[in-house]
Amino acid sequence: MVGQAMIQTGLQLPLPLLISLIGAMATPFIGILSERTGMKLKEAWFVLVSAASLGGVYQLYNMVKAAPDGVLLLYSWGQAPPLSGCLEIDMLGVYMSFSIAFLGLLVSIYSISYMEHETRVAEFYTLVTFMIAGMFGIAFAGDLFTLFVFWELMGLSSYVLVSFLKQNWGPIEAGFKYLLMSATAGAFLLLSMALLYGLTGTLNFGMLANSIRGNPLTPWTVLLFSTLIVGFGVKSAIVPMHTWLPDAHPEAPSPISALLSGVVIETGLYGLTRLLFVVFEPSVFKLPIAALAVLTMTVGNLLALLQGDLKRMLAYSSIAQIGYMLVGLSAGTVYGAQGLFLHVFNHSMMKGLAFLAAGSLIHIGNTRNIEDLKGIGRAMPLTTMGLFVSFMGLGGVPATSGFISKFMLFSSAIEVGMTWLTVIGVLNSALSMAYYLRVIKTLISDPIDSMKGLKEAPKLMVAVTVVMTLVVILFGVWPEPAVSFAESAAEALVNGFNAYIGAIIG
Amino acid sequence: MHSLAKDKEGPRVMYPITFFIVTTALLFVFGLVALTIKRDLVRLLIGIEILFNAANLFFVALSTQHVGMIDPLPQSIVMMALVLDGTVIAVGLALALNVFKHYKTFDIRKLRRLKW
Numbered sequence: 268m269v270g271q272a273m274i275q276t277g278l279q280l281p282l283p284l285l286i287s288l289i290g291a292m293a294t295p296f297i298g299i300l301s302e303r304t305g306m307k308l309k310e311a312w313f314v315l316v317s318a319a320s321l322g323g324v325y326q327l328y329n330m331v332k333a334a335p336d337g338v339l340l341l342y343s344w345g346q347a348p349p350l351s352g353c354l355e356i357d358m359l360g361v362y363m364s365f366s367i368a369f370l371g372l373l374v375s376i377y378s379i380s381y382m383e384h385e386t387r388v389a390e391f392y393t394l395v396t397f398m399i400a401g402m403f404g405i406a407f408a409g410d411l412f413t414l415f416v417f418w419e420l421m422g423l424s425s426y427v428l429v430s431f432l433k434q435n436w437g438p439i440e441a442g443f444k445y446l447l448m449s450a451t452a453g454a455f456l457l458l459s460m461a462l463l464y465g466l467t468g469t470l471n472f473g474m475l476a477n478s479i480r481g482n483p484l485t486p487w488t489v490l491l492f493s494t495l496i497v498g499f500g501v502k503s504a505i506v507p508m509h510t511w512l513p514d515a516h517p518e519a520p521s522p523i524s525a526l527l528s529g530v531v532i533e534t535g536l537y538g539l540t541r542l543l544f545v546v547f548e549p550s551v552f553k554l555p556i557a558a559l560a561v562l563t564m565t566v567g568n569l570l571a572l573l574q575g576d577l578k579r580m581l582a583y584s585s586i587a588q589i590g591y592m593l594v595g596l597s598a599g600t601v602y603g604a605q606g607l608f609l610h611v612f613n614h615s616m617m618k619g620l621a622f623l624a625a626g627s628l629i630h631i632g633n634t635r636n637i638e639d640l641k642g643i644g645r646a647m648p649l650t651t652m653g654l655f656v657s658f659m660g661l662g663g664v665p666a667t668s669g670f671i672s673k674f675m676l677f678s679s680a681i682e683v684g685m686t687w688l689t690v691i692g693v694l695n696s697a698l699s700m701a702y703y704l705r706v707i708k709t710l711i712s713d714p715i716d717s718m719k720g721l722k723e724a725p726k727l728m729v730a731v732t733v734v735m736t737l738v739v740i741l742f743g744v745w746p747e748p749a750v751s752f753a754e755s756a757a758e759a760l761v762n763g764f765n766a767y768i769g770a771i772i773g
Numbered sequence: 774m775h776s777l778a779k780d781k782e783g784p785r786v787m788y789p790i791t792f793f794i795v796t797t798a799l800l801f802v803f804g805l806v807a808l809t810i811k812r813d814l815v816r817l818l819i820g821i822e823i824l825f826n827a828a829n830l831f832f833v834a835l836s837t838q839h840v841g842m843i844d845p846l847p848q849s850i851v852m853m854a855l856v857l858d859g860t861v862i863a864v865g866l867a868l869a870l871n872v873f874k875h876y877k878t879f880d881i882r883k884l885r886r887l888k889w
Contacts, residue, residue, distance in 0.1 A: 350846070412850050419857040426864055436875040440884045443868045447817060449810060450861045453826035457854055460802070461832040464847055468839075 278627025279341045282323030284403045288318030290311040291396035313392040317375040321368040325689045328361050336766035338627035349471040353687050355409025362756035365408035366612045369451025370529045370619050371399045378522035380727040398424035402534045411470040413558040423613045427448030429519045441518035447606030448511045473771030476545045509586050517578035521626025529586040529619035533611045544562045556597035564590025572702050578579045588604050598679040605759035606675030613668040617660040620735040627724035642714025646721040658703035663696050667744035793834035800827035814869040814879045825858040
């Protein structure tokens, strides 16, 4: 019976997820094959899988656009939703998966050159592909349990990737801290699932949205709210739960730092946003999220000022950027969500670029200390230029893409009458320029002895950073495509609700 | 919680849930206390396992709150969740072994070389 249904309907998986899952599973075999033949098969396979996932996202975009109410409902054999797990893809899911796949492709090209002299490269590629597959799954999930499974897939691969260079003590310590905190958060997420099930009898997003939303708060829903904040907040590094991030992100290999800071923490934020919009009215979570936003950006920026380690400074800056994104969530309007998701994409480009460029500098200069890298910028002009542009973007200077999304985020807070939040945000933004400019000044001043006679990074790494620099500038001067894409994503989240529910209930 | 009990024909048996809620809360407190006061890496992982199992217990207990039936959804979810937290703990133990290689101790308080 089940087998028959399976043959009839087929095992339906959205293309990006299918490609990255199968690709990841095949990578170890390709690794063995490339060792036998001595060709660079596994590198080619890795880039091919990432590129094909991006192509799959494009196909999915067309499918969602053509769908009558903008929602695709996919489930495999067995029961139909709401009784079974399902994948429900709307424009927001496509948007998130586009950010993930785009950064994933760039990082995969970069890591070929970066990981050249490491051992266990095939395992590295497998884990990266699984991590990307996990993030796709989170973006597409149509019920909380599917989300949880992919959440753990992403989490497990990222713990191992953080501590990948296990011959040093740093990555091991950082990885263990990361695992402890994230696994605890996973338990909280499971508890919130149990609470949601107890309150509503279902875990399907469409059914959930139909039950709790709009009802008055009870002690159980308050408990649910706090477990959701803890469960998603640790992965997305909201401030009281951020302490793993400044350890884990610098200690990971640079391509992984770029992925972790660029998309993994944003995927956590996506989960939080989706769940909060599904379960609660925006008026319920407005003030708590605003308070968390203020705390997150202030602490992130202040601690970033104190850092002497380039990657650690970038990690704290990621925390601050999460704070800016929370401003958009706390506004709770379409405009706020649009700013949030635009900033997710822009931040993935800018922070990815910053970590990759910093990775090249560290790769060549062989130290992470900013003072010890003094003057390296003269030997590596293209990479330093990339770092400079990404810093301008992160600080929100006009003509970079960071300006557009920050402008949207902060003006969305004014729109809903939280001017104080905007003021704090803009002040924080100004403060952040202090540490960005300090780094640039150190990098381009007179070189110290150990930084003389160095060459530019390998061509492939430079090419990736140059492409990302161009993207950051392009979406700064011509933001129209990104803005309208983010707008349709935000529309799907906030206003496309009935379609989202209707796809389940029918 | 009680609103779930729909008035249908059939045997009106419903397992009392208060006991399970109290047990879940206690287990959660135990797990969190273990995570805050224990020093041994393996004991910390056991603390995490207690947290996961508390949530799983709550899930299974809630599945009995329908009159006349037991909902299979939470039970299948709990089966899957057990596998997932098993894998997390396995990775954690592997990392703990690597910690021992570098630090020659299982004491979490010695893992303090990364600061600020």
